[in-house]
Amino acid sequence: MYNEKLVVLNSPKSPASEGYRTIRSNIQFSFLDSQIKRLMVTSSGPAEGKSVTSANLAAVFAQSGKKVILMDCDLRKASQHKLFGFSNHIGITNVLLGDAEIEQVLENVPNTSLQVITTGPIPPNPAEMLGSKRMQAFLDELDNYADIIILDTPPIIAVTDASLLAGSVDGVVMVVASNQTNIDLAQKSKEQLLNANANIIGTVLNMVDEDSQDYYYYYYYGEKSKKKGKKSSGAAASL
Ligand SMILES: Nc1ncnc2c1ncn2[C@@H]1O[C@H](COP(=O)(O)OP(=O)(O)O)[C@@H](O)[C@H]1O
Ligand SMILES: [Mg+2]
Secondary structure, eight states, X not given: OOOTTOXXXXXXXXXXXXXXXXXXXXXXXXXXXXXXXXXXXXXXXXXXXXXXXXXXXXXXXXHTTOOEEEEEOOSSSOOHHHHHTOOOSSSHHHHHTTSSOXXXXXXXXXXXXXXXXXXXXXXSOHHHHHTSHHHHHHHHHHGGGOSEEEEEOOOTTTOSHHHHHHTTSXXXXXXXXXXXXXXXXXXXXXXXXXXXXXXEXXXXXXXXXXXXXXXXXXXXXXXXXXXXXXXXXXXXXXX
């Protein structure tokens, strides 16, 4: 049994998982003529679902037979190790410091073709690390290890980290949290990403209220959240 938030792994037949599969298809559609290798998931603010979305997206790509690496590039608020139940004693920062080899930081998710790279020890200078030449070299080398690499990142508005990475990936997916994300900030984030030469391929609407009209309008799927009552915990596809 995986963490309950990894709905794609726990209940592949659920409507929420179907939602993630729709997102996967839409991402693939937007890369018809080009190769998609690195995909970044980000959003304007904190707690909008970047980490949950990137984890389930990584899992759903793995279920389609791809070899996937999920990287926790939120060197400020590490979370993928918690979602997948790994220790975080070694990860990205160790590789960047030259203290670890790639093979040492790849964690296998049982019964999947998904591997996770956790942050490793949280550094005092995350932006510098993510924007470094070593990070570029790390990504270039990782390309040999997977079909798709998915990067979970910090919020765009607060820190420059996501913008620093945006030019090094093939596509950026922006998560928007229903009834939470500030539209002005989302617009600003989009501009910031475009300034960083990002290829924004679309948005994912997360935390949709199943009872709201929007839920039906957008044809989104979701599961009832235990915590939030009628709020949906499912992801949505809008690309
Ligand atoms: N689709 C979802 N299903 C279940 N829980 C979710 C979902 N999206 C977000 N959450 C919950 O909301 C909180 C913030 O999500 P998280 O992915 O950590 O956001 P971010 O990475 O943007 O800060 C977490 O407690 C997470 O479990
Ligand atoms: Mg996060």
